[in-house]
Amino acid sequence: MHQLIDSLFMKEFSNSILSxxxxxxxxxxxxxxxxxxxxxxxxxxxxxxxxxIGSLAVNGTINDISVCGAKPIFISLGLVIEExxxxxVLDRVIKSVGAASRAAGVKVVTGDTKVVERGSADxxxxxxSGIGKVSYExxxxxxxxxxxxxxxxxxxxxxxxxxxxxxxxxxxxxxVKSDSAPLNGLIFQALKVSKNxxxxxxxxxxxxxxxxxxxxxxxxxxxxxxxxEIPVREGVREACELLGxxxxxxxxxxxxxxxxxxxxxxxxxSAVRKSREGRAARIIGTVTKEHKGRVYLNTxxxxxxxLDMLSxxxxxxxx
Amino acid sequence: MHQLIDSLFMKEFSNSILSxxxxxxxxxxxxxxxxxxxxxxxxxxxxxxxxxIGSLAVNGTINDISVCGAKPIFISLGLVIEExxxxxVLDRVIKSVGAASRAAGVKVVTGDTKVVERGSADxxxxxxSGIGKVSYExxxxxxxxxxxxxxxxxxxxxxxxxxxxxxxxxxxxxxVKSDSAPLNGLIFQALKVSKNxxxxxxxxxxxxxxxxxxxxxxxxxxxxxxxxEIPVREGVREACELLGxxxxxxxxxxxxxxxxxxxxxxxxxSAVRKSREGRAARIIGTVTKEHKGRVYLNTxxxxxxxLDMLSxxxxxxxx
Numbered sequence: 001m002h003q004l005i006d007s008l009f010m011k012e013f014s015n016s017i018l019s020x021x022x023x024x025x026x027x028x029x030x031x032x033x034x035x036x037x038x039x040x041x042x043x044x045x046x047x048x049x050x051x052x053i054g055s056l057a058v059n060g061t062i063n064d065i066s067v068c069g070a071k072p073i074f075i076s077l078g079l080v081i082e083e084x085x086x087x088x089v090l091d092r093v094i095k096s097v098g099a100a101s102r103a104a105g106v107k108v109v110t111g112d113t114k115v116v117e118r119g120s121a122d123x124x125x126x127x128x129s130g131i132g133k134v135s136y137e138x139x140x141x142x143x144x145x146x147x148x149x150x151x152x153x154x155x156x157x158x159x160x161x162x163x164x165x166x167x168x169x170x171x172x173x174x175x176v177k178s179d180s181a182p183l184n185g186l187i188f189q190a191l192k193v194s195k196n197x198x199x200x201x202x203x204x205x206x207x208x209x210x211x212x213x214x215x216x217x218x219x220x221x222x223x224x225x226x227x228x229e230i231p232v233r234e235g236v237r238e239a240c241e242l243l244g245x246x247x248x249x250x251x252x253x254x255x256x257x258x259x260x261x262x263x264x265x266x267x268x269x270s271a272v273r274k275s276r277e278g279r280a281a282r283i284i285g286t287v288t289k290e291h292k293g294r295v296y297l298n299t300x301x302x303x304x305x306x307l308d309m310l311s312x313x314x315x316x317x318x319x
Numbered sequence: 320m321h322q323l324i325d326s327l328f329m330k331e332f333s334n335s336i337l338s339x340x341x342x343x344x345x346x347x348x349x350x351x352x353x354x355x356x357x358x359x360x361x362x363x364x365x366x367x368x369x370x371x372i373g374s375l376a377v378n379g380t381i382n383d384i385s386v387c388g389a390k391p392i393f394i395s396l397g398l399v400i401e402e403x404x405x406x407x408v409l410d411r412v413i414k415s416v417g418a419a420s421r422a423a424g425v426k427v428v429t430g431d432t433k434v435v436e437r438g439s440a441d442x443x444x445x446x447x448s449g450i451g452k453v454s455y456e457x458x459x460x461x462x463x464x465x466x467x468x469x470x471x472x473x474x475x476x477x478x479x480x481x482x483x484x485x486x487x488x489x490x491x492x493x494x495v496k497s498d499s500a501p502l503n504g505l506i507f508q509a510l511k512v513s514k515n516x517x518x519x520x521x522x523x524x525x526x527x528x529x530x531x532x533x534x535x536x537x538x539x540x541x542x543x544x545x546x547x548e549i550p551v552r553e554g555v556r557e558a559c560e561l562l563g564x565x566x567x568x569x570x571x572x573x574x575x576x577x578x579x580x581x582x583x584x585x586x587x588x589s590a591v592r593k594s595r596e597g598r599a600a601r602i603i604g605t606v607t608k609e610h611k612g613r614v615y616l617n618t619x620x621x622x623x624x625x626l627d628m629l630s631x632x633x634x635x636x637x638x
Binding site (some may be wrong): 008039081 | 323327328334337343344351356357359360361363392393395396398399400406409410414416417420428430432433434435438441444446450452635636
């Protein structure tokens with residue numbers, strides 16, 4: 001389905017901006033360079049440990065702007081509400097949007113609400129579009145080179161497991177909270193300490209493995225990951241075993257992958273770890289001349305295997 | 320419901336931009352002044368005479384930007400698709416988005432798609448957010464003064480009746496097509512010929528009567544309308560009689576209300592009539608010192624009555 005839509009989009013709207021295939025479109029507007037992005041959130045359930053659809057929608061759009069080296073400034077809010085949604089629920093979601101936007105220093109400046117009959121939508125869907133001001137122009141897959149280092153800002157898969165645990169009604173020994181968080185602070189700390197960050201992306205849909213595959217496809221180089229370095233929480237590991245999932249393919253909503261030159265890796269890691277969202281950041285791999293366009297995992301067992309793009313249906317309504 | 324949401328929004332996101340209560344937020348971004356707007360479209364059915372959800376979503380956002388005196392440049396596209404939507408339907412909608420954006424000279428630069436299970440959404444919902452560059456800074460309710468003239472760019476209610484006729488399966492003698500259209504061309508023709516346009520708004524939800532009520536509430540003056548001057552198509556009139564509706568409260572999706580000084584009214588009318596969407600434009604009323612904050616209708620029968628804001632539920636899913 002997503003491939004179908006992707007090809008429809010590209011055919012119908014092909015323009016130089018859309019084909020940048022970044023998390024945000026980077027646009028010239030008069031003398032300014034801006035980042036513009038949109039995302040609709042349909043997460044089910046709308047409340048989950050560590051977050052809810054309101055804060056998720058704000059953080060997601062903030063992160064899509066930030067990974068492009070732009071400072072998020074303004075966001076819009078488009079709601080589709082199912083008739084009969086209790087006022088207390090709506091109230092809680094809107095308050096969460098407000099709190100998340102204030103926490104990240106962005107302003108909700110325009111909005112729209114549609115109410116549909118019961119059964120024509122599931123509780124509430126939220127679209128957030130965002131505008132940022134580009135501050136760092138040099139982030140591009142074209143800057144990635146062999147020898148660069150791959151950093152992830154924290155444990156992976158927390159968001160997906162937190163949502164699944166509520167949806168499936170499963171209690172794990174170690175309760176997992178969503179990692180949903182705004183990353184603008186963390187990202188600009190990193191960009192401040194190094195001019196040699198090549199590229200960033202947040203591993204949302206399809207998780208770390210899919211995001212790194214996209215990067216290798218675009219850069220033409222390979223990536224070798226060290227399984228023992230990849231941070232995965234005990235609760236996520238346990239849930240994955242129980243549900244037959246691979247944490248490498250689980251969506252994060254408050255993590256960023258940073259590709260940085262080897263020389264600057266230590267100072268970027270230290271800058272990232274200073275922010276609350278990045279305390280457990282790790283260097284997990286290297287860009288390689290070999291295995292062009294592919295991601296390799298050097299496993300704990302000492303073997304090596306290819307990590308493909310996610311094939312088939314990914315987990316529905318995780319964001 | 321809408322009042323509830325409005326008050327929630329204002330409480331949670333109150334900032335000087337949101338409280339402008341314009342169709343778009345007018346924002347300073349570095350040295351540029353931009354307009355930013357968002358709308359989600361949930362129209363049912365998704366295809367109707369004269370348009371479909373795709374072109375409607377593009378035109379609606381273009382118009383919200385244009386009425387603020389800004390040139391629409393970029394739009395985003397956020398889709399929520401119900402699983403099982405036939406590919407041919409999706410294809411047709413996306414093609415319509417493409418055609419509408421090309422026709423109006425705007426670029427779709429970023430997009431997002433979510434697929435939800437059957438029964439969790441009704442076919443397809445589309446969010447479009449848009450960015451424009453402010454070209455005319457002087458449009459403001461504060462510029463409206465007694466003696467100004469009220470102009471409407473064409474017959475009212477066509478859109479609502481076109482959607483209702485398909486939804487309710489009613490055939491009228493005179494088939495009504497939606498007025499959905501991009502108004503950026505028409506609006507900038509008008510702005511070019513007169514520096515004395517005070518304010519503009521597109522009479523969408525709640526129709527002409529509601530839009531004019533919003534304007535009188537904000538300006539503090541009254542508006543007197545001449546019923547005999549208000550253009551209403553025969554098919555719309557017939558449908559309204561049959562369905563017990565008042566055309567003054569029906570949504571338009573390709574009309575604009577322009578408030579202009581009396582001296583410039585004739586040249587603005589003539590400029591508007593030159594564009595295809597404005598051929599049937601009419602001067603329909605006057606801003607008055609009396610009846611502060613209210614809209615009065617001087618009827619065909621020679622009496623005068625107050626037109627209130629729409630009370631109770633308006634027609635659902637008309638856009």
